[in-house]
Amino acid sequence: MSRLPRLTPRGRALAIAPIFFVVVNSVLVLGFTRIHFATLVHSIYTFNTILLPILFVLTALLAYYLPSAGAKRTGLKRLPLLWFGAALALVGTRIYATHIEPNALQVREVEIRSAKIDTPFTLLHLSDIQSAAIGAYETRVFERIRALDPDLIVHTGDLLQPVAPATYHTEMPKLAALFSTLSPRLGMYMVQGDTTGPLLHLKPEQTGGIVFLRNQEAVIESDGIDIRLYGLTLRSSTARTWARHGIMEWLQESSESFHIVMGHRPDYILKFNDLPIDLCLAGHTHGGQIRIPFIGPLVTFSRIPKKWARGFHAVGNTWLNVSAGIGAEHAGGLPSIRVNCPPEMTLIHVFPATT
Numbered sequence: 001m002s003r004l005p006r007l008t009p010r011g012r013a014l015a016i017a018p019i020f021f022v023v024v025n026s027v028l029v030l031g032f033t034r035i036h037f038a039t040l041v042h043s044i045y046t047f048n049t050i051l052l053p054i055l056f057v058l059t060a061l062l063a064y065y066l067p068s069a070g071a072k073r074t075g076l077k078r079l080p081l082l083w084f085g086a087a088l089a090l091v092g093t094r095i096y097a098t099h100i101e102p103n104a105l106q107v108r109e110v111e112i113r114s115a116k117i118d119t120p121f122t123l124l125h126l127s128d129i130q131s132a133a134i135g136a137y138e139t140r141v142f143e144r145i146r147a148l149d150p151d152l153i154v155h156t157g158d159l160l161q162p163v164a165p166a167t168y169h170t171e172m173p174k175l176a177a178l179f180s181t182l183s184p185r186l187g188m189y190m191v192q193g194d195t196t197g198p199l200l201h202l203k204p205e206q207t208g209g210i211v212f213l214r215n216q217e218a219v220i221e222s223d224g225i226d227i228r229l230y231g232l233t234l235r236s237s238t239a240r241t242w243a244r245h246g247i248m249e250w251l252q253e254s255s256e257s258f259h260i261v262m263g264h265r266p267d268y269i270l271k272f273n274d275l276p277i278d279l280c281l282a283g284h285t286h287g288g289q290i291r292i293p294f295i296g297p298l299v300t301f302s303r304i305p306k307k308w309a310r311g312f313h314a315v316g317n318t319w320l321n322v323s324a325g326i327g328a329e330h331a332g333g334l335p336s337i338r339v340n341c342p343p344e345m346t347l348i349h350v351f352p353a354t355t
Contacts, residue, residue: 036331036332039331041334042332042333042334042335045335045337048090049090049091054087056083056084057083060081060084060087061080063079063080064080098335101338101339102343103343104342105141105344105345106342106345107144107148107346108345108346108347109346109347109348110347111349112349112350113350113352113353114258114350114351114352115352115353116256116258116278117226117350117351117352118224118352119222119223120349120351120352121186122151122152122348122349123152123347124148124150124154124345125154125281125321125323125345126156126323126326126345127155127156127157127158127282127283127323127325127345128158128284128286128323129158129159129327130159130161130193130325130326130328130329131159131162131171132161132327132330133166133171134171134174134175138174138175141326142178142179142181142182144345145182145345146182148347149184150184151184151186152184152186152187152188152220153187153188154229154260154281155188155190156190156193156264156281156282156283156323157192157194157196157234157263158193158195158264159172159190159195160172161195161327161329161330161331163330168198172199172207175208176206176207176208178208179209180208180209182208186220186222186227188209188211189213189218189229190210190212190213191213191214191231191234191237191264192214193234193264193284194264194284196234196264200212200214213229213230213231214231214233215230215232215236215246216230217230217231218230218231226254226256226258227257227260228257228260229260231262231263232262233263234263236263236268237268237284238267238268239267239268239269239270239271240268240271243268244271247261247275247277248275251276251277255276258279259276259277259279260278260279260281261280261281262280262282263281263282264283264284265284265302266282266283266285266302266304266308266309266322267302267304268282269282269304269308269318272318273316273318274317275317277318279318279319279348279350280319280320280321281320281321282321282322282323283323283325285309285310286324286325286328286329286341287309287323287325287341288300288324288341289329289337289338289339289341290337290341291340293340297309309322310323310341312348321346324341324344325344326345327343328343
């Protein structure tokens with residue numbers, strides 16, 4: 001039986017990178033229970049898309065200049081090129097996931113028909129702008145909104161998630177200025193999200209005209225349109241039984257109106273899906289931000305089925321639209337990351353049933 005050949009100096013150098021990759025990622029994952037999830041993702045993402053490519057390049061260069069006697073026999077002659085290629089692939093992944101797809105805003109359009117209205121209207125569902133700092137991307141988003149010219153705008157939570165040196169104090173006036181450029185004829189409304197806490201005390205004149213609803217109703221009536229819009233608090237949107245009781249009472253008060261419920265987390269649909277609500281709106285999931293073909297999102301931080309975590313679905317007696325959001329998660333300084341899940345807003349056309 002022939003003996004396995006001993007690794008040459010080049011072979012030993014080339015073995016460093018994969019061993020280091022396995023060891024560091026294992027340490028990070030094993031430390032999951034002691035690290036905030038966003039911090040863990042940030043650490044793994046930074047290591048694998050910045051530090052690891054540098055290590056691969058250095059390893060390839062080192063191996064290229066080391067003695068290579070026996071390299072042909074051990075099959076290691078071309079491995080430096082492999083590590084160069086791996087480094088380029090990892091850097092390319094970061095460029096795409098952080099600088100290309102998170103800026104590729106999509107507009108989805110869906111239709112609803114209802115006997116409860118006589119005049120058609122358009123509703124633009126926004127969610128999770130969640131900006132680390134207001135800049136050129138957000139400006140383009142609002143240009144797109146103005147071009148769509150919706151009748152009603154609703155935002156299902158998480159306006160900002162500033163990353164230092166940005167703060168709520170520096171960024172909210174910029175965002176309010178963008179909202180002030182919008183003038184939908186039926187108004188603008190939003191609900192509390194996970195990152196909205198510091199903004200809840202703001203009045204409409206401080207938010208650019210968008211109105212916070214906290215377990216409150218907005219009555220919208222205009223030329224054949226009778227809408228009752230109910231905004232849940234963050235806690236109510238987490239499928240609280242007592243929130244269902246409040247919604248049941250609210251429905252009984254105006255049974256002939258077109259009813260819209262909006263909450264940040266879509267979990268509330270698990271308690272509301274048998275109620276005669278015409279449309280339910282939510283965000284929070286970001287669509288998963290990373291979606292694997294044929295598998296779907298890796299995580300959604302929601303109890304709803306993963307197939308509902310993005311898009312427009314018939315759920316029980318109602319329609320549910322869960323937005324993948326305009327921004328991305330930035331907890332712990334995490335950069336924007338999106339793969340196979342571009343940012344989006346949804347234009348919902350509501351028509352009379354007879355047209």
